[in-house]
Amino acid sequence: MKQISAAILKSVIQPRPQESHKGTFGRVLVVAGSATYGGAGIMSASAALLTGAGLTTLASDPVNRTALHSQHPEIMFIDWHDDSLLRTTLVTSDVVVIGPGLGVDDFAWQLLQRVLPQLSEQQVVIIDGSALTLLAEHHEIPDTKAQMILTPHQEEWHRLSQLAIPSQSITANQQVLQKWPAKTILVLKQHRTEIYQQTDVYQNTTGVAAMATGGMGDTLTGIIAGMIAQFKKPLPATLAAVYLHSLAGQELARQQYLVLPSQLIAMLPHLMWQYQDRSN
Ligand SMILES: NC(=O)C1=CN([C@@H]2O[C@H](COP(=O)(O)OP(=O)(O)OC[C@H]3O[C@@H](n4cnc5c(N)ncnc54)[C@H](OP(=O)(O)O)[C@@H]3O)[C@@H](O)[C@H]2O)[C@@H](O)CC1
Numbered sequence: 001m002k003q004i005s006a007a008i009l010k011s012v013i014q015p016r017p018q019e020s021h022k023g024t025f026g027r028v029l030v031v032a033g034s035a036t037y038g039g040a041g042i043m044s045a046s047a048a049l050l051t052g053a054g055l056t057t058l059a060s061d062p063v064n065r066t067a068l069h070s071q072h073p074e075i076m077f078i079d080w081h082d083d084s085l086l087r088t089t090l091v092t093s094d095v096v097v098i099g100p101g102l103g104v105d106d107f108a109w110q111l112l113q114r115v116l117p118q119l120s121e122q123q124v125v126i127i128d129g130s131a132l133t134l135l136a137e138h139h140e141i142p143d144t145k146a147q148m149i150l151t152p153h154q155e156e157w158h159r160l161s162q163l164a165i166p167s168q169s170i171t172a173n174q175q176v177l178q179k180w181p182a183k184t185i186l187v188l189k190q191h192r193t194e195i196y197q198q199t200d201v202y203q204n205t206t207g208v209a210a211m212a213t214g215g216m217g218d219t220l221t222g223i224i225a226g227m228i229a230q231f232k233k234p235l236p237a238t239l240a241a242v243y244l245h246s247l248a249g250q251e252l253a254r255q256q257y258l259v260l261p262s263q264l265i266a267m268l269p270h271l272m273w274q275y276q277d278r279s280n
């Protein structure tokens with residue numbers, strides 16, 4: 001198991017080319033946030049925005065529109081009942097997040113089944129939260145051509161893999177992942193999060209208990225999406241995102257007893273500036 005260090009940030013986070021425009025930095029679509037869990041969609045989309053994605057859209061329950069725009073008017077909003085607008089936005093996105101606060105009702109399952117098959121090989125989809133629980137309930141490996149990144153916490157991985165938490169060893173996790181398409185990345189979240197792809201296994205070295213508060217994983221999905229939208233290569237971008245997320249939490253916890261996801265999100269542009277590659 002390889003340990004992730006701050007070097008991953010320097011190798012992934014490049015200075016922005018001056019000859020550029022918003023399209024240069026990628027399009028992220030977040031499909032998340034039911035009427036009950038609206039905050040999850042807002043946190044994920046806000047994290048993608050502040051990680052630097054060029055264009056970010058949230059597809060969510062319409063009750064969440066005003067709350068989103070009161071925080072971040074930069075983020076576009078789609079009512080997720082609008083099939084045709086959702087389809088148009090899906091095909092033009094580089095990275096799609098689906099699942100934070102999606103809920104597990106019939107509508108959520110149908111939405112998941114509509115979205116995943118529409119994605120192409122050039123796209124990356126980050127599957128989190130309720131979407132993982134739904135896949136586990138329906139015993140399905142998704143029908144999608146997109147590269148998948150799964151971001152379960154240990155109980156979500158239990159549901160999906162049938163491995164009880166004490167049985168989630170490296171070998172057992174790798175065996176389960178073999179049933180998924182070869183490029184699939186597993187981000188198994190915990191105090192020291194583990195990242196798997198085929199025979200590679202990495203372990204995060206940052207993160208503190210002050211981060212153990214609702215919405216912290218929803219936030220991570222947006223950071224991963226923003227990193228991939230800009231820096232492309234999914235595995236290094238995911239490793240950098242996991243490290244950056246926990247580093248931000250750790251930095252804030254130097255002077256705070258607990259860390260809110262919204263505070264962590266606000267800190268991202270500063271940390272990315274600080275840790276970017278300055279060799280050129
Ligand atoms: N503001 C919002 O909108 C928010 C919206 N959210 C959205 O809500 C949806 C449900 O997500 P969820 O994670 O809250 O609930 P669920 O899937 O039932 O799992 C919890 C169970 O797993 C267990 N558990 C074991 N190990 C664990 C571990 N390492 N980390 C975490 N849990 C662990 C845990 O054990 P226990 O607490 O009992 O010890 C408990 O039994 C999802 O879509 C999410 O995106 C949330 O993000 C909150 C903020």
Ligand SMILES: Nc1ncnc2c1ncn2[C@@H]1O[C@H](COP(=O)(O)OP(=O)(O)O)[C@@H](O)[C@H]1O
Pocket residue numbers: 129152153189190191192193206207208209210211212213214215216217218219220246
């Ligand atoms: N004690 C801890 N130490 C380090 N990181 C933690 C700790 N508790 C939670 N985290 C991090 O917070 C996130 C929690 O994700 P998740 O349980 O999906 O949250 P939510 O669904 O509420 O957004 C993960 O990235 C996890 O690594």
Ligand SMILES: [Mg+2]
Pocket residue numbers: 128129153217218
């Ligand atoms: Mg979660």
